[in-house]
Amino acid sequence: MKAAGALRWTIAAIVLAAMLASVLSFRADAQSEYMRGDRMPYDAFDRLPKTDLDVPGGTIHVAFAPGEIMLPKEKLLDWIRMSARAVTAYYGRFPVTSLRLLLVPVDGARIKGGTTWGYRGAAIRIPIGRDATENVLQRDWVMVHEMVHTALPDMPDRYAWLSEGLAVYVEPVARVQAGDLPAREIWQAMMRDMPKGLPQASDQGLDNTPTWGRRYWGGAIFCLLADIEIRKRTDNRLGLQDAMRGVLAAGGNHAQDWTIERVLAAADKAVGVDVLTRLHDEMGPKPVTPNLEALWRDLGLKRNGEDMAFDDDAPLAAIRKAITAPRQQQGD
Numbered sequence: 001m002k003a004a005g006a007l008r009w010t011i012a013a014i015v016l017a018a019m020l021a022s023v024l025s026f027r028a029d030a031q032s033e034y035m036r037g038d039r040m041p042y043d044a045f046d047r048l049p050k051t052d053l054d055v056p057g058g059t060i061h062v063a064f065a066p067g068e069i070m071l072p073k074e075k076l077l078d079w080i081r082m083s084a085r086a087v088t089a090y091y092g093r094f095p096v097t098s099l100r101l102l103l104v105p106v107d108g109a110r111i112k113g114g115t116t117w118g119y120r121g122a123a124i125r126i127p128i129g130r131d132a133t134e135n136v137l138q139r140d141w142v143m144v145h146e147m148v149h150t151a152l153p154d155m156p157d158r159y160a161w162l163s164e165g166l167a168v169y170v171e172p173v174a175r176v177q178a179g180d181l182p183a184r185e186i187w188q189a190m191m192r193d194m195p196k197g198l199p200q201a202s203d204q205g206l207d208n209t210p211t212w213g214r215r216y217w218g219g220a221i222f223c224l225l226a227d228i229e230i231r232k233r234t235d236n237r238l239g240l241q242d243a244m245r246g247v248l249a250a251g252g253n254h255a256q257d258w259t260i261e262r263v264l265a266a267a268d269k270a271v272g273v274d275v276l277t278r279l280h281d282e283m284g285p286k287p288v289t290p291n292l293e294a295l296w297r298d299l300g301l302k303r304n305g306e307d308m309a310f311d312d313d314a315p316l317a318a319i320r321k322a323i324t325a326p327r328q329q330q331g332d
């Protein structure tokens with residue numbers, strides 16, 4: 001019977017649709033299992049196969065959440081190695097002896113914002129667009145940004161400006177030191193973006209203003225000012241880099257819970273000047289608006305239309321160069 005035949009086909013179509021739906025929802029579940037919530041899926045991670053990458057001072061355990069990625073795995077591992085090299089160039093060693101790194105395939109071609117955790121050992125999760133190209137990996141800053149987070153102890157949320165500020169400021173500097181970016185590019189970006197971190201009319205200090213601009217760029221301004229001040233007070237021998245290496249040397253990293261006072265004291269001790277503690281006393285409780293235009297001029301950064309020129313006769317030109325100069329690594 002036609003009706004029966006038609007019904008059979010309808011049932012077949014329904015069964016097929018249901019199977020397809022369950023396959024699709026399985027895929028969606030598989031992805032969301034690794035993206036769900038605001039915690040690292042440590043248990044799920046521990047069930048995945050891992051590739052171990054040796055880095056100076058540690059091992060990165062890389063796992064891929066289920067799903068297709070266009071680029072071959074080896075290219076993705078190269079990107080992780082390149083990012084780890086930049087972070088190592090800055091800190092003198094990889095910040096943690098063991099890092100779990102989870103890549104989660106998602107729609108699109110971009111590297112979406114990553115997240116770093118420390119409560120059960122340092123862990124990073126990065127959503128990567130399955131259509132990402134080698135060029136996207138080459139230009140990516142997210143991986144280095146997240147790895148920089150692993151170098152700072154976990155602190156209460158109101159001090160997120162320090163951890164985001166360091167990640168925003170250190171990431172490009174580390175990539176220049178590693179030879180992955182030209183210095184010109186990062187100074188241009190700082191001139192363009194740092195004004196986003198200046199206090200707005202109703203803003204309080206960094207400790208009391210949990211906005212995006214103040215956390216990311218306000219924190220980055222704090223780091224730049226600290227770097228310059230440490231260099232001024234040590235005849236340009238030491239900088240923020242040495243201070244933050246001091247935190248690592250004192251046993252501080254993202255798997256530890258420290259107070260901000262302890263972090264800043266350890267950093268200050270490493271360079272022998274109390275720049276970070278004092279700057280926090282100033283910028284933490286109340287809004288401070290540094291004159292960025294004067295700062296760019298003193299560093300020898302001159303706007304030239306869309307472009308920028310360096311002025312090596314400027315009073316802080318030597319400090320500007322020292323900030324991005326490659327440094328010795330531990331054991332060199």
Ligand SMILES: [Zn+2]
Pocket residue numbers: 145146149163164167
């Ligand atoms: Zn961050």
